[in-house]
Amino acid sequence: MKKEFPVYDICKFSYSQEDDIIVKPLAPYLRAMRKLHFPHRHDFYHLIFFTQGGGSHTIDFEKFEIKPYHGYFMAPGQVHGWDFEGDIDGYVINFSAGFFKPFLLNNQYLENFTFLNGNIQHSVIDIDEQYRSPLTELLNKVLVEAESTGRFRLDKLRIMLLEFFFLIAEIKGESGDVKSIENHNQIVIRNFEKLIDKHYLQLRLPKDYAELLCVTPSYLNSICKELLGLSAGNLIRNRIVLEAKRMLINLELTVTEIAYKLNFSDNSYFCKLFKNQEGVSPETFRKTL
Structure with missing residues (x-):
């Protein structure tokens, strides 16, 4: 097993x-x-x-x-x-x-x-x-x-x-002039990604991260779409789903237990989020591993 x-x-x-x-x-x-x-x-x-x-x-x-x-x-x-x-x-x-x-x-x-x-x-x-x-x-x-x-x-x-x-x-083209490479929007995005990695189990809404970054939710969402092609909410959900995928390899963990470990009180909501992001249910994804 x-x-x-x-x-x-x-x-x-x-x-x-x-x-x-x-x-x-x-x-x-x-x-x-x-x-x-x-x-x-x-x-x-x-x-x-x-x-x-x-x-x-x-x-x-x-x-x-x-x-x-x-x-x-x-x-x-x-x-x-x-x-x-x-x-x-x-x-x-x-x-x-x-x-x-x-x-x-x-x-x-x-x-x-x-x-x-x-x-x-x-x-x-x-x-x-x-x-x-x-x-x-x-x-x-x-x-x-x-x-x-x-x-x-x-x-x-x-x-x-x-x-x-x-x-x-x-x-990679990242060693040019600081003003042109490290502009404000890129710094905000980078800090947003670091905050997601640190807080994705507790903070699920873009407005929570916008507050930590001292920007508005609409501004955060706008620059995410501009620079990454994804909404701020999608970045948060992608990180949650990535951790779920890592856990799904363990057949001793049920999907309900994984949902609990990821701080979901409702297993059905976790399954819905996973399927919306991946196109398949957690159980179907597990069968492909």
């Missing part, structure tokens, strides 16, 4: 229990972790950059075709699994949520990088040919430093990873 998606901590993947970071070539890493093709979660950031191979990679129930020079950036808590074809290789980087805390004064600094926020719309990246050589050169340097034993090894890895993030931001 299927259980909930297993959650793995970084120590289970590390040769050193003291490390908050792992950097490995992808092929030997996958051989060592060959049993982890089934869906699972990590409690750390998990970055994969493919240089060869094919197949599919599923993140939070969305399937992506694996291609050389595609990168996947996963935040703690996301569910993923894979079905590889051919000889797979590339790079894998795992680091804990606290890895940068001793180094950065601003503990929220990584939130500047949209590809690290757990939103699947931003976290799958196709690397243009002009960037492939500098990116692989940088990742090779990270690999070498990860295997070193120098006194400043971890701090040098932090610097190199930030350089890697800056390069990815440039590839």
Whole structure:
């Protein structure tokens, strides 16, 4: 019988229990972790950059075709699994949520990088040919430093990873002038998404989030539609349904129990919301897993 998606901590993947970071070539890493093709979660950031191979990679129930020079950036808590074809290789980087805390004064600094926020719309990246050589050169340097034993090894890895993030931001077109990139509406949207992730079990209405963001509900809804193509209410409901999907893998949980865990007092309302968002009932969705 299927259980909930297993959650793995970084120590289970590390040769050193003291490390908050792992950097490995992808092929030997996958051989060592060959049993982890089934869906699972990590409690750390998990970055994969493919240089060869094919197949599919599923993140939070969305399937992506694996291609050389595609990168996947996963935040703690996301569910993923894979079905590889051919000889797979590339790079894998795992680091804990606290890895940068001793180094950065601003503990929220990584939130500047949209590809690290757990939103699947931003976290799958196709690397243009002009960037492939500098990116692989940088990742090779990270690999070498990860295997070193120098006194400043971890701090040098932090610097190199930030350089890697800056390069990815440039590839995604997110490293331009602050005034043009980080405009007010984008900041509001980003903060809205963070608040949803934190409060979706308690706050279900756009007006609740608008109040926290110090904007009007109509303004919040307008910029969500303009920038994301979805209403503010849809963003909230999508987050609830995503968590429901993650729970539905556990056959020991009934739909009623899942509704209760998601803070629904009425199971029928939960089922209606799920079907409105997904087009199928929770039970029908469960049968597809």
